[in-house]
Amino acid sequence: GAGVSQSPSNKVTEKGKDVELRCDPISGHTALYWYRQSLGQGLEFLIYFQGNSAPDKSGLPSDRFSAERTGGSVSTLTIQRTQQEDSAVYLCASSYPRASGSSYEQYFGPGTRLTVT
């Protein structure tokens, strides 16, 4: 079946511009995550959506970052007034929670490489 898809695959933007990154999770997955990965580094958690619950925004680095998830499916990560330090790969993952309500196995998309010039 189809995996997690993300678009665009690459985005180059000028400092100060806003960008929107899109994630289409695996059908039926109710949990969705956004991560940021700087070059050669690990995964930095940004935000987590679980069903209709309020999102866990504890990883967002500043108020320039926001995310929405419409209809419990597609998610958009928005970065306003981009800065050069925002350059990174932005990864989306989704998972199907077990009966306990916790999300276990996460499946990742290919990422969006953002370059701020």
Next chain:
Amino acid sequence: GQQLNQSPQSMFIQEGEDVSMNCTSSSIFNTWLWYKQEPGEGPVLLIALYKAGELTSNGRLTAQFGITRKDSFLNISASIPSDVGIYFCAGLVQGAQKLVFGQGTRLTINP
């Protein structure tokens, strides 16, 4: 927040050698996952572990959920060039709702 210590950070080995990497924490985990990431791609799930002491294999890969529930290891036997990549451990801390990721082990293989 919870910390996962993944080691080694990088490995340079010869083709055919066995590889071992591990993750440790001071917290108790309910789940351990191991991922592999290749350049330009997202991490791919390799092995999932759900019980303390569980030993699971996936081809040449073997992973174990430590009996103390605070650690896990991943072994790769008879490495081949396509094993090159970054390997991440991830764990679900008891009572938590989301995974914590290690910093990754970068594996390089000399032919």
